[in-house]
Amino acid sequence: MNAEIKNExxxxxxxxxxxxxxxxxVGEQENGEIKPVTIELxxxxxxxxxxxxxxxxxxxxxxxxxxxxxxxxxYGADIVYIADDPVLENYQTLTYRRVLIxxxxxxxxxxxxxxxxxxxxxxxxxxxxxxxxxTGLTADCTELDIGPYEHTNKTDPEKIGLYPGCLYxxxxxxxxxxxxxxxxxxxxxxxxxxxxxxxxPLQIDNNHKGEIRELSVxxxxxxxxxxxxxxxxxxxxxxxxxxxxxxVSGGFGLGKADGFELIKELANCFENSMVGASxxxxxxxxxxxxxxxxxxxxxxxxxxxxxxGISGAIQHRVGMNKSGLIIAINKDxxxxxxxxxxxxxxxxxxxxxxxxxxxxxxxxxxxxxxxGEKLIA
Amino acid sequence: xxxxxxxxxxxxxxxxxxxxxxxxxxxxxxxxxxxxxxNPFDRYALQAALHTKKTYGGKVTAISMxxxxxxxxxxxxxxxxxDKCYLLxxxxxxxxxxxxxxxxxxxxxxxxxxxxxxxxxxQTTDGDTAQVGPQIAExxxxxxVSYCEDFKIEETKVIAKRVVExxxxxxxxxxxxxxxxxxxxxxxxxKTLRGARMVQHLLRNEEEKTNYIKIITLDDxxxxxxxCGLKGSxxxxxxxxxxxxxxxxxxxxxGLPAEQMVSNLVKNTNLPEFIKx
Ligand SMILES: Cc1cc2nc3c(=O)[nH]c(=O)nc-3n(C[C@H](O)[C@H](O)[C@H](O)COP(=O)(O)OP(=O)(O)OC[C@H]3O[C@@H](n4cnc5c(N)ncnc54)[C@H](O)[C@@H]3O)c2cc1C
Ligand SMILES: Nc1ncnc2c1ncn2[C@@H]1O[C@H](COP(=O)(O)O)[C@@H](O)[C@H]1O
Numbered sequence: 023m024n025a026e027i028k029n030e031x032x033x034x035x036x037x038x039x040x041x042x043x044x045x046x047x048v049g050e051q052e053n054g055e056i057k058p059v060t061i062e063l064x065x066x067x068x069x070x071x072x073x074x075x076x077x078x079x080x081x082x083x084x085x086x087x088x089x090x091x092x093x094x095x096x097y098g099a100d101i102v103y104i105a106d107d108p109v110l111e112n113y114q115t116l117t118y119r120r121v122l123i124x125x126x127x128x129x130x131x132x133x134x135x136x137x138x139x140x141x142x143x144x145x146x147x148x149x150x151x152x153x154x155x156x157t158g159l160t161a162d163c164t165e166l167d168i169g170p171y172e173h174t175n176k177t178d179p180e181k182i183g184l185y186p187g188c189l190y191x192x193x194x195x196x197x198x199x200x201x202x203x204x205x206x207x208x209x210x211x212x213x214x215x216x217x218x219x220x221x222x223p224l225q226i227d228n229n230h231k232g233e234i235r236e237l238s239v240x241x242x243x244x245x246x247x248x249x250x251x252x253x254x255x256x257x258x259x260x261x262x263x264x265x266x267x268x269x270v271s272g273g274f275g276l277g278k279a280d281g282f283e284l285i286k287e288l289a290n291c292f293e294n295s296m297v298g299a300s301x302x303x304x305x306x307x308x309x310x311x312x313x314x315x316x317x318x319x320x321x322x323x324x325x326x327x328x329x330x331g332i333s334g335a336i337q338h339r340v341g342m343n344k345s346g347l348i349i350a351i352n353k354d355x356x357x358x359x360x361x362x363x364x365x366x367x368x369x370x371x372x373x374x375x376x377x378x379x380x381x382x383x384x385x386x387x388x389x390x391x392x393x394g395e396k397l398i399a
Numbered sequence: 400x401x402x403x404x405x406x407x408x409x410x411x412x413x414x415x416x417x418x419x420x421x422x423x424x425x426x427x428x429x430x431x432x433x434x435x436x437x438n439p440f441d442r443y444a445l446q447a448a449l450h451t452k453k454t455y456g457g458k459v460t461a462i463s464m465x466x467x468x469x470x471x472x473x474x475x476x477x478x479x480x481x482d483k484c485y486l487l488x489x490x491x492x493x494x495x496x497x498x499x500x501x502x503x504x505x506x507x508x509x510x511x512x513x514x515x516x517x518x519x520x521x522q523t524t525d526g527d528t529a530q531v532g533p534q535i536a537e538x539x540x541x542x543x544v545s546y547c548e549d550f551k552i553e554e555t556k557v558i559a560k561r562v563v564e565x566x567x568x569x570x571x572x573x574x575x576x577x578x579x580x581x582x583x584x585x586x587x588x589x590k591t592l593r594g595a596r597m598v599q600h601l602l603r604n605e606e607e608k609t610n611y612i613k614i615i616t617l618d619d620x621x622x623x624x625x626x627c628g629l630k631g632s633x634x635x636x637x638x639x640x641x642x643x644x645x646x647x648x649x650x651x652x653x654g655l656p657a658e659q660m661v662s663n664l665v666k667n668t669n670l671p672e673f674i675k676x
Contacts, residue, residue: 114570115533115543142563146545149530153501153537158633161497161528171637178629190637195527196416200641206634247542248572251558255566267674292674305583311565318564325674335582347668350649356417360649365668367660368653377661385665 034172037183041134041210043076044101048122048138048147049094050113051084056093059139062221064098066166067137073168074134074187077101081125081237083118085111095232098224105237112253113143116245119150125237126155126211135189136211137166142318144215152213158206159213160191164220167192171205181208189214217340219321261312263296269324269345271298271315272308273338275331275352275371279308284375285330291382298322298342300332316341330371334359351375403457403552403574405514408448409504409532410441410461410476412469413525437472440520442587443580445479447550448518450585455552457515458482462507464492464500473612477601479587480594484612485511491617491624496632497526501534503627506620508539516557517577521546529579536577544572545579 045067050057064080071078079101080094091102105121126133136151138144140162152159167190173181185207191214195202206212263269270289272282282297289295298320299313315322317337327345332338334350334357342348343362350363351371360366367374414421414433421433437445448459461476463469464487473484487507495503508517517539519532529545536543544550548567550559557572562581572578601608617624625631650667652660 112568115545142546142561145529146533146543149497149501149528149533150537150543152530153498153534156498156633158496158498159530160634161530175635195639196525200639202636203638203640204634205637209633244540247576248544248570251569251571253563253566253568302583318562326670347670349664349668355651355653360651363649365664366649366651366653367657367664368651369657369660373657374661377657378664381658381661381665382670 034174034182034184037185037207038187039185039208039210040131042129042131043071043074044129044133045071045074045076045078045135045137046103046126046133046211047078047080047099048136048144049080049082049102050139050141050143051082051087051090054086054088054090056082056090056097057139057141057218058223059141059144059216059218060094061097061223062218063137063139063216064094065223066216066221067135068098068224070135070166070168070189071100076134079103079133081105081122083110083121085109091234093226095230095234096226096228098227098230100232102232102234103237104234105239107239109239109241112250113146114248114250115146115150116247117241118143118147119154120241120245121237121239122147122151123154124240126151132210134187134210134212136213138213138215140215140217140317148213148215155209155211157209157211157213158204159215160193160204160206161215163191163193163214163216164201165192166190166214166216166221171207173207188212219323219341220344261296261310263298263313263315263320263322266294266296266322266324268292268295268326268328269298269315269322269342270295270328270330271300271313271332271342272303272330273300273332274302275333276303276308277331281331281371282309284372288328288330288375288379288382291379292326296324298327300335300338329359329363330375332359333357334362402554403451403455403515405512406448406451406457406459407508407511407514407517408441408444408459408461408476408481409517409519409535410445410463410472411438411520411523411526412436412463412465412472413438413523416524435468435471437475438520438523438525440522440524440580440582442520443582443584444518444520445476445481446585446587447547447578447580448516449479449481449588451516451518451552460485460511460514462504462511463487464495464504464507467614470612470614474598474601475590477611478590478594478598480591486612486614487616487620488614489616489627491628494629494632495627496634497528497530497534498633499627499631500526501531501538502631503617503620503622504531505535505538506617506622507615508535510615510620515574517541517575519577519579521579521581532577532579539577542572542576543578544570544576546581547578548581548583550578 049060080099188207189212272285325346522529544559546562
């Protein structure tokens with residue numbers, strides 16, 4: 023930084039937006055388990071709280087939470103706010119919204135930061151909370167940090183100043199070709215939703231001390247304007263996609279369920295490989311849900327990901343774009359997947375895959391997995 | 400036929416990122432030069448609104464906020480036989496983030512009158528937040544169903560199928576309410592002959608066009624300018640960086656026999672090394 027700029031910085035008035043320095047993670051649980059994204063957020067939130075010299079807290083709503091709140095403490099929370107009530111058994115926008123708004127309104131000074139997962143729950147709830155408090159919210163972040171911000175934009179003179187301790191909410195934009203750093207220092211809480219599978223969780227520490235506070239649940243009749251009728255879930259943990267070195271995935275371009283035989287054969291060319299799939303083929307029943315990669319499936323980071331007949335929709339992409347090497351096979355040269363794959367083969371997968379199998383086999387591509395080397399999920 | 404009277408659908412004009420025009424070397428968009436199109440996600444919202452009208456009755460009103468050029472997508476909506484359009488266009492809306500956008504749009508909705516259902520797209524390809532819909536629902540104190548993939552209406556309730564992690568859920572929501580439509584909903588049907596003819600007619604009759612597309616400003620909807628545009632936006636983009644490894648760096652093999660493309664790939668990738676590393 024040169025001297026001139028430094029001088030200018032000094033002239034900016036320091037503006038501190040009132041807050042209690044608390045970082046609140048809005049936790050999620052399902053069927054008696056804390057969702058991984060919540061644990062990841064606690065990892066990220068711990069770092070932010072330390073940088074702010076503040077506390078890290080976590081909310082958890084549900085019915086019969088048992089020892090889950092204690093677990094959140096072991097994962098880094100200093101305070102856990104729980105709402106344990108039969109009406110909160112399942113997530114519903116208005117009921118969860120009410121409890122969270124009541125909590126966030128109960129502080130003398132607002133919390134500094136509120137974080138939610140970029141899940142179908144977090145992205146449903148976060149915008150309502152942000153609109154209620156008329157505060158800033160950044161969607162689908164991939165990095166978070168704390169730092170100062172100098173606002174010099176003259177079109178808004180009353181905001182000019184140096185703001186310390188801002189949340190840097192960093193997210194991909196314009197189809198992931200750019201990374202934007204988004205700030206909202208003039209109002210607290212500063213809010214963000216964070217993409218699952220990216221932040222690093224803390225090591226579990228059963229000695230970490232924390233406090234559990236029970237919230238009262240005061241719902242109003244208008245909060246019952248929607249209700250859950252039925253959940254159709256297909257959770258089965260037996261397929262562990264996240265630990266494979268190589269994932270070969272099939273999409274709607276396979277044209278038929280049998281196409282997965284070919285996908286399996288290609289996967290079998292590699293050691294420690296698995297078969298993945300797009301949501302579309304899971305939905306039509308060609309392959310079970312456990313194989314689904316993407317926003318509402320698994321987030322995977324194999325060394326090699328081979329996408330066959332998959333268009334590369336954003337919801338698929340977020341589950342696999344951290345893979346070491348991405349190879350895409352698609353007959354459409356304009357398919358979005360070619361925008362982020364490393365290698366692309368344009369053509370009919372029924373011609374290309376058999377050729378791949380043949381050449382992989384003749385090249386003796388059998389790969390031995392190194393011991394003890396596991397990538398984090 | 401049910402008791403649906405008024406269906407609103409929120410649609411936005413976005414830059415066409417598949418065309419190279421107006422995409423700056425650093426990846427940002429030069430909105431003046433970029434080609435424009437209807438936000439692809441809003442096509443599903445439009446379909447959901449038109450389907451509701453066809454199955455349960457009512458009139459469809461399309462609402463958009465944007466520069467005057469956004470009339471183009473409202474004409475497109477008229478070709479699909481929506482009944483009426485509003486375009487909120489005002490210089491004071493420049494640099495609105497989602498909170499400010501939702502504030503302005505909720506004012507348009509109030510101005511446009513009573514409604515049973517509001518449909519939004521899942522997200523926009525330029526804003527890409529999926530926030531505006533729920534933020535409008537909050538402002539209007541409405542129940543919502545996001546990521547809706549299918550729905551039916553029974554009396555005063557919508558029974559909606561919602562995409563969630565690991566499957567679906569069925570939710571029953573009271574009308575009036577807001578729905579954000581997933582991209583796995585039914586694709587937009589063809590333009591109707593009646594709609595296309597009408598638009599041809601309107602293009603020749605500027606005066607009559609204003610009966611179908613009402614262009615309004617912040618003053619018309621009595622919006623507080625302090626809550627709009629840059630002033631009303633609690634967030635700003637402080638910095639953008641190009642993500643180098645993504646976008647355009649894909650090595651593509653095409654137009655050759657499969658055997659040759661694959662052998663080129665195998666030669667160039669050195670897969671065993673990659674997997675061992
Ligand atoms: C809330 C929400 C969550 C979602 N979560 C996920 C998720 O977790 N994971 C996920 O994958 N999706 C998810 N989706 C769905 C996603 O938006 C896409 O619809 C889906 O990924 C498309 O699957 P696909 O690529 O297999 O099919 P399509 O988009 O139909 O693509 C098929 C591709 O195959 C190509 N093709 C056709 N025939 C051949 C051939 N013979 N040879 C080679 N190529 C061929 C075509 O050119 C096309 O590009 C979600 C959607 C929503 C709304
Ligand atoms: N300027 C706008 N005009 C009309 N509708 C909009 C506008 N911005 C957002 N929307 C609606 O809100 C949805 C979500 O947008 P976003 O939050 O930008 O991802 C879109 O699919 C539209 O239905």
